[in-house]
Amino acid sequence: MKKRKIACHDCDLLMLIPHLKHRQKAVCPRCGFILTRFYQHAPVKLLAFTLTALVFLTFSLKFPFLNFYLHGNEQSLTLIESIQSFSSINYIFVSILLFSTAIVIPLLFLLSIVYVSWSFNSKHLLPLTMQTLKFALLILPWNMAEIFLVSILISLIKIMTLANVGFGLSFLFYMLFIMSLSATLMYFDRYQLWSIYQLKMKKHHAPV
């Protein structure tokens, strides 16, 4: 890959990123900001883990998430229901916030990565590739899926004294989804993706 001059995101220092080998990362010499990580075949791995995460997320919406027993009453709960119940008692704002940060934003993020990877692998760039990539970068800080997972564990411990609680099938899928999402984020590198984009654009506009 061609060398490209960039400035550090955190301290604005200008530098050239040298040629990186597999698993190497480039670090800003002044402030220690990780500029980029290079993995061999990163775009393919990115697409693979993104699709895996999408499959697990879809499955985790379908099945009961948690089972709850108290004095002979049994109640099971799906992921969607857990958020619906909030909106039914006039907590629309919180409900929208939870729903978007735990499900919608990860979902949109993954879908946009699929589109961008698909576009990078096709002969010409598909329309709106740049906008999709921008959108993915914009919503990334608001992804809170892993926090939702920890919260589930905490709330289970909280009510374990009151009732018997069991994990549903969805919980397993959601955990697998979080794992694949973390793998996706490992291969999601701003610098590398924009480099591919620039390379593609140059090829596209090159005089024949």
Added chain:
Amino acid sequence: MLTDIHTANEEELCQCPVCLDLNSLNEQFCQQCHAHLHTISPYSIQQTVALLFTAVILLIPANFLPMMSTTFLGENTQSTILGGIILLWQHQSYLVATVIFFASIVIPIGKLLALSWLCYEVRYKGFRSKSLGQKLYRLTEFIGKWSMIDVYVVAILVAMVQMGMLMKVEPGMAAVAFSGLVITTMLAALTFDPRLIWQHCHNENSHEKYNDHTR
């Protein structure tokens, strides 16, 4: 390697925050991805400070209003964030109590203090310990969203425990205030420009130059 360092600003360049492309300083929007470009300006912290004030105001209802009200066999108990933590501690679930204490009290307040300190240093001191400031900023950015744990826990409990007269959990207004608090502190961390920490770092010339750009 560090003998001839230049920042992008000194070379009359400005990096796009989205696609990392370098643009000349007089561009308003990035040539590649059309994102809005931000030149380094000390006035950009005003946004951060405004959001910090909002967060401080939200901190009050978030901590004093009830977070959750539990009805168990007709008996209604309301608990604030701190009350819930004390209750958990008394029930000997020390791990959960510690996690929630850190997530909903230490992290939000620590974040507010850290960001205010960073803004203060940028405005009045020009950073004596730059690497400390940088580390603090990175920590704030990374840890911020983990304070959502308590709101999620309440939401899950509300959804799980709907057993009619037997037992019922309802959220309190603090859940709304607290989520607002988390959002505003996250936005404050996002609007803070870390490049301000490192300006006037290696030569004094850069100081004059940067004044030229802002006026």
